[in-house]
Amino acid sequence: MQLMPLPKRNLQCGHLQLNLAEPHVMGILNVTPDSFSDGGQHHVKEQAVAHALQMMADGATVIDIGGESTRPGASPVTVDEEIRRVIPVVEALSQHDVVISIDTSAPQVIREAVKVGAQIWNDVRALSQPGALQTAAELDIPVIIMHMRGEPTTMNGLDQYDDVTHDVMRELQLRLNDALQAGVRAENIMIDPGFGFAKNAQQNLKLLQELYKLNQLGYPILSALSRKRFIGEALGGADAQQRAVGSVAGHLLSIQQGACMVRAHDVKATKDAIMVWQAMQMV
Numbered sequence: 224m225q226l227m228p229l230p231k232r233n234l235q236c237g238h239l240q241l242n243l244a245e246p247h248v249m250g251i252l253n254v255t256p257d258s259f260s261d262g263g264q265h266h267v268k269e270q271a272v273a274h275a276l277q278m279m280a281d282g283a284t285v286i287d288i289g290g291e292s293t294r295p296g297a298s299p300v301t302v303d304e305e306i307r308r309v310i311p312v313v314e315a316l317s318q319h320d321v322v323i324s325i326d327t328s329a330p331q332v333i334r335e336a337v338k339v340g341a342q343i344w345n346d347v348r349a350l351s352q353p354g355a356l357q358t359a360a361e362l363d364i365p366v367i368i369m370h371m372r373g374e375p376t377t378m379n380g381l382d383q384y385d386d387v388t389h390d391v392m393r394e395l396q397l398r399l400n401d402a403l404q405a406g407v408r409a410e411n412i413m414i415d416p417g418f419g420f421a422k423n424a425q426q427n428l429k430l431l432q433e434l435y436k437l438n439q440l441g442y443p444i445l446s447a448l449s450r451k452r453f454i455g456e457a458l459g460g461a462d463a464q465q466r467a468v469g470s471v472a473g474h475l476l477s478i479q480q481g482a483c484m485v486r487a488h489d490v491k492a493t494k495d496a497i498m499v500w501q502a503m504q505m506v
């Protein structure tokens with residue numbers, strides 16, 4: 224496996240800066256009805272904020288808040304519902320020293336979230352929804368452009384690749400071209416290979432093995448494989464709750480190849496692994 228240095232630059236996130244010379248943990252905060260025990264909307268917000276604060280204490284510098292599940296088969300939610308779920312949590316977290324990322328594809332959601340303090344747009348649909356490119360250019364905030372084919376509901380049948388890494392890079396480049404053409408600044412772009420989106424287990428592993436190649440595109444890389452099915456399969460069929468250590472391994476392999484951010488459920492374990500990696504780098 225070829226090793227690549229991390230990109231040595233800062234990502235400006237509103238009034239906060241992320242130094243991308245060191246790896247960052249993005250903690251996952253799903254604000255969907257099944258994420259927290261049902262105790263009414265206010266109670267869900269309290270639990271979500273408490274969970275985010277714990278992830279920050281554990282070492283997350285970014286919290287990724289999502290109000291729509293992108294799992295295959297998950298039912299879509301309306302923009303109004305997404306806003307209702309996400310905005311109160313953004314408002315509460317904006318009082319804290321953490322970068323807030325919003326996992327949404329809807330321009331209206333990110334616009335509302337930025338008004339109350341969000342700084343990064345994490346879009347698994349890579350700015351493909353109507354108005355998304357213009358919104359990203361206008362808001363002038365960091366955007367994560369992820370590779371996917373189709374929609375979460377249709378992607379499972381779209382995994383025909385000649386060479387998965389090469390094809391993912393070529394298709395990502397097309398989305399990058401569209402973003403740049405629309406006026407999104409290169410300094411605001413991060414890329415993501417989209418582990419688990421329109422890829423089978425072997426293809427996900429191949430992408431992980433060759434992640435370093437994505438450095439050729441010239442943008443900081445986010446790796447997001449936390450608790451995904453292919454990690455479970457590599458572990459011989461572990462269910463989601465038993466995939467923490469496997470996910471940490473995958474994230475560390477990503478960082479070793481140049482990823483400067485990893486999106487994780489298990490923040491403390493991920494941070495510990497990164498600290499060992501960093502200590503080794505210092506020798």
Ligand code: 9MG
Pocket residue numbers: 289293326345346347367369415417418445447448486
């Ligand atoms: C929200 N979400 C779920 N999986 C993801 C992935 O692989 N990358 C990014 N950027 N977001 C994701």
